[in-house]
Amino acid sequence: MSTLFPLLAIDVGNTSTVLGLADEHLRLTHTWRVRTNRDLLPDDLAVQLHSLLSLTGARLPASAVLSSVAPPVGQNYQLALRQHFGLEALEVSAETLPQVSIELDQPGSVGADRLCNMFGAEEYLTSHEYGVVVDFGTSTNFDVVGRGHRFLGGVLATGAQVSADALFSRAAKLPRIALEAPQSAIGRNTVHALQSGLVYGYAEMVDGLLRRIRRELPGDAVAIATGGFARTIQGICREIDHYDETLTLRGMTLLWSHQQRVLGRLD
Numbered sequence: 001m002s003t004l005f006p007l008l009a010i011d012v013g014n015t016s017t018v019l020g021l022a023d024e025h026l027r028l029t030h031t032w033r034v035r036t037n038r039d040l041l042p043d044d045l046a047v048q049l050h051s052l053l054s055l056t057g058a059r060l061p062a063s064a065v066l067s068s069v070a071p072p073v074g075q076n077y078q079l080a081l082r083q084h085f086g087l088e089a090l091e092v093s094a095e096t097l098p099q100v101s102i103e104l105d106q107p108g109s110v111g112a113d114r115l116c117n118m119f120g121a122e123e124y125l126t127s128h129e130y131g132v133v134v135d136f137g138t139s140t141n142f143d144v145v146g147r148g149h150r151f152l153g154g155v156l157a158t159g160a161q162v163s164a165d166a167l168f169s170r171a172a173k174l175p176r177i178a179l180e181a182p183q184s185a186i187g188r189n190t191v192h193a194l195q196s197g198l199v200y201g202y203a204e205m206v207d208g209l210l211r212r213i214r215r216e217l218p219g220d221a222v223a224i225a226t227g228g229f230a231r232t233i234q235g236i237c238r239e240i241d242h243y244d245e246t247l248t249l250r251g252m253t254l255l256w257s258h259q260q261r262v263l264g265r266l267d
Contacts, residue, residue, distance in 0.1 A: 004265070008049075008061035009252040010077055010089070011113060012036060012068035014138040015161075016228065019049075020249040021058050026257055028246055030058050042076045046084035064089035065256040067112040067248075090256055092116060097255070099262060100149040110151060111141075113248060118145045119258065120251025121224055124242060129219040133247065134206060134240065136227030138162060142209060144217070149258075155209055160202045160229050167198075179232055203236040210239035 006029070007022040013036060021030040032052050040048070053060065064081050066089040068074025074091070081087040092112040094102055100118070102110055117133040125131050125147040132154075133143040139162070142155035158166075160179055168176050177194050185200050187193030214221050225233070225240045226247040234243050244250075260266040 004063045004260070006059050006061050006063075007253060007256060008064040008081075008087075008089075009249050009256070010064065010066045010068075011116065011248050011252060012066070012070050012073045012077065013113065014070055016137075017073070018249055019052065020246070020253075021053075021061065022253045026250075026253045028249060028253070030056050031246065031249065036070055036073055038070065038072055040073070040076065042079035042083060045077055045080040049080065049085070061085065061087065063087065063256070065092065065252050066090070067092040067116050067252055069111050069113055090259060092252065092255060096259065099258070100151065101146075102151045104151070104153060113137075114141060114143045114154070115151065116248045116251035116255055117141075117143045117226070118149060118151050118251065119255040120226075120244070120247035120249075121145050122147070122149065122254070124222050124224055128222040130217050130221035132210060132213055132221050132223045134210070134223060134225045134227075134230070135248065136160065136225065136229035136233075140206070140227075140229075142213060144213060144221075155213070157205070157209070160198060160232075163202070164198050167194075179229070181232065181236060199232060200236065203233045206233065206237050207239040210237075214239075 005024045009020045011018045017034050017036045019032045020028045022028050064087045081089050092115055094108045094110055121131040121133050129147050131145050135141040138159045140157040140159050144152040144154045146152055177191050181199045182192040182195040185196050187196045210223050223240045224242045224244055226244050230243055
């Protein structure tokens with residue numbers, strides 16, 4: 001088993017790429033977050049990976065798992081791992097996970113990050129049959145899952161930062177602001193009014209969708225938040241039960257482990 005570890009997990013998003021290194025117990029020992037740059041070539045990404053590992057004194061990975069919603073970047077990471085680390089990364093997709101149940105009209109259309117979230121949410125389903133992962137990224141994904149690696153569907157909404165950027169680009173006189181919660185919903189100045197609409201308004205959208213999703217499910221559902229903006233709305237959304245910053249990365253390690261056991265490479 002030791003020859004398969006450390007395991008490198010790479011989650012390529014549209015805005016940020018999150019990387020993690022896991023030990024033989026699938027515990028994340030190191031995590032990094034970098035900007036997703038579509039201009040970087042495989043050699044550039046190899047230098048970046050070596051630099052991150054060297055900064056923390058981490059060992060070189062022996063295995064890798066890759067999830068990407070930005071195809072050019074994902075392909076370049078795959079080449080970097082192959083050419084400079086001698087690794088063939090497991091690339092997450094519906095096709096590489098035939099054992100899971102994807103209950104969609106077009107199963108192959110589900111995003112790789114959403115499959116990772118499904119695996120990461122499994123530990124929260126011990127007392128619930130269903131779960132909803134709210135992943136706050138460039139878009140905000142509501143991933144509805146069932147116990148036993150069932151992907152049931154979900155909701156795709158515009159991300160909070162994307163909404164803010166669209167507003168600022170269309171209204172030249174509005175100032176760019178930090179996405180943080182003001183002290184009150186009623187703004188006494190333009191900045192606080194914008195923060196109220198973008199943060200409290202967004203939180204109400206999340207709560208409303210979660211209530212609607214729960215009404216449509218035949219049993220109780222636990223809600224877990226992850227992604228960068230989750231820290232901003234923590235304590236504001238009333239319908240979210242848990243906040244888990246590393247859920248997607250941890251889900252990747254569990255997904256990889258599941259696949260290795262199916263292939264007989266892990267006990």
